Amino acid sequence: MDIFNKQESKVRSYSNSFPVVFQKAKGCWLETDNGERYLDFLAGAGSLNYGHNNPVLKRALLEYIEMDGITHGLDMHSEAKATFLSALNQYILEPRKLNYKVQFTGPTGTNAVEAALKLARKVKGRSSVVAFTNGFHGCTAGALAATGNQHHRQGAPDGTLSGITRLPFEGYAGVDGLALFETMLDDNSAGMDKPAAVLLETVQGEGGLNVASNQWLQRLSKICKAHDILLIVDDIQAGCGRTGTFFSFEPSGITPDIVTLSKSIGGYGLPMAVVLLKPELDIWKPGEHNGTFRGNNHAFITAATALKIYWSNNDFEQHIQNSSDKVANVIDKCVSRFPQLFVKLKGRGMMIGIECQNGALAGDIAKACFANGMIIETAGPNDEVVKFFCPLTITESELEQGLTIFEQAVEKIAEKHFKKAS
Template sequence: MKISTLSENMTPNISIEFPQNLLQIYRKYWSYYGHFINHESKVRSYSNSFPVVFKQAKGCWLETENGERYLDFLAGAGSLNYGHNNPILKEALVEYIVSDGITHGLDMHSEAKADFIDAFYQKILAPRGLDYKLQFTGPTGTNAVEAALKLAKKAKGRSSVVAFTNGFHGCTAGALAATGNQHHRQGAPEGSLNGITRIPYEGYAGIDGLALFETMLNDNSAGFDKPAAVLLETVQGEGGLNAASSHWLERLDKICKANDILLIVDDIQAGCGRTGTFFSFEPAGIKPDIVTLSKSIGGYGLPMALVLLKPDLDIWQPGEHNGTFRGNNHAFVTAAKAIETYWSDDVLEQHIQACSEMVSETLTRVQTRFPQLFVQQKGRGMMIGIECQNSALAGAIAKACFARGMVIETAGPNDEVVKFFCPLTITKPELEQGLTIFSAAVESVAEKQFKKAS
């Protein structure tokens, strides 16, 4: 097969004869590709790493228009914890749509919202001894973070917030100010990202960031304005799967309480079971003042975001923070069904733990075999990965995985961490298949490195 050139409309000029069906497939592909290249903004990113046209998806599998199947170890960046087109959630959604259930309701009352609130309280909050009011924001995680920051500042009457190195909280102004990643920060106008004091996360540069934080709070000459809140991820997703220990989180919680500072946990990526428990902070035994949820809270991959706030913080005036799409009733339906199905017992948690152990065993094996490629394992639960010696190695491994039929991404300050993010509902044979692909990819990269060195 030979394609000599591409015409301006991206239709291939074929220099030899093709079977007709194969020719149609390639013409169709380049027709689609032309739409993306010619009309879509260059801001897109995932499609640069995975340059195929996907058509269908089921469970942990993605399928292209040509029938090629890929294991999905990206899962919508954590938005598809229950897999693509989960049949249980799909049945509930289709039934609701067919019955002409309300789709869009702003923040008006609806049966779908009531059912979700009931399921969330009965299955999630009450068993964990948590008492929160629920605020439905615009349907993105960054909007939930914006609401949380606004509320904290309003409640405490202070304008500054403490965030951590390598944190990621979104790309709108307030959330981006709290985000550490320079690649994302450079998208904002110079001087627009302020109101944040950043301190070292646990393990950063060997610095005890909490000791520094506490010392500056109690030093009248430190030039440190008392913040309204501290915002953090207990496991940093985009920051490279840095996981805070329970002891460190307990220390932070005590510092905040002693100084009348609100603690906000951003559980947008780490929540909904991703780290092994529904909330990522559960093992530490803390109860944050505010929690943000999005991504998999909708269950089916439908847009939804939620702010949990302690009742005494519910000081909003009606409409003071709003959004046209804060009433996605289709998401309420699938969110409630997901909670009722997967969080009425501990079966999913046990499955996550078993899968995490399988991934960890594979990572230990490849790290032992190829120590020249890797630094360390990182993360917790099924928010886990392995840090490579550099970003080039991590990128090469991800690319080799894709060539073998698996979608997997990298994370970290320099994209040096290979990040395992498959649906939590993946079967053990499917997970084993993905780990086999990963191991083969590592072997191929190691072989190339050995040849290069010799």
């Protein structure tokens, strides 16, 4: 561990919670340099929905590399890019009757958010954007301004995070944020500059797995249309099947003006990010949003293969639902057995977790899971939610193994809690 402590910046975070050296990974498993194996219920923070070194995706990538396929191509045309665009249209957009142009940004989610914000402001000629409490959109300046988490925001100098009006997300402090939004838009003295766009996650990942209901999303969409405001859905963490459908907003029936995707869109964990935008919004001039690495052809190959393999029918969605039901059953049982420790189930699909009474309790459970061979993280304003984020391809037996480790951790922590209380 000496090389990391000596050379690497203190900004690292996940390695502080999981202080081992990983060497290999396969499916839902990580293996250390000492041969210890850990079930992965973190999955690259949602970047590995199809698991580590997925054999079908790996085969497609190796075949492409072996024939000297293009690796780096800026934004030039390539067969790999054409393959991805065709697969995206065939397996995702057309079946959902979605008509979007595709913008390839720099390969991170935060860059996709920056591009979406920049485009919305350019289209509408307005600078203000509405974002929501507990939202997380990235750590570059524009995306961080829209992010609510104070821990992340304090990484920027005072006064640099601007251009955002914050509204309460659904259920926040019992406030009807949309009623407030609509009232302020209609009041010339409210002091709200008319926004170019509204940016939101339909399920807030880092914010604690808060879920926007279909009715709330429909209300928001209606308000945006009535006031000529663009609706941007940040599906970087919640997309690519994590909530049970490819896009998190599908059950609501809304059609966002702009959608950002990253994390698992590359299929294999390879860096890739895109912005989906309605055709009439594509007013970019060539190179206005640039980036050297917006042409990751290796990711195009694995992304296209993942779409073909997992999204050509409904089988994968059914598998996600079955897995979600199993996790939910365990969470419900724990909430029922230990109301002194837990509040409720949160999230949707396999973007699901259990809210603990406090962050210390959630942290103790995560540590106990790690000690017994499973990596799992926490989320929420006070890290009070234990977040089940295993690869969506997890088998039934692997999921049961992980849930057993979690339940054993809960039993251990509950025993300590009740001893202390007595």
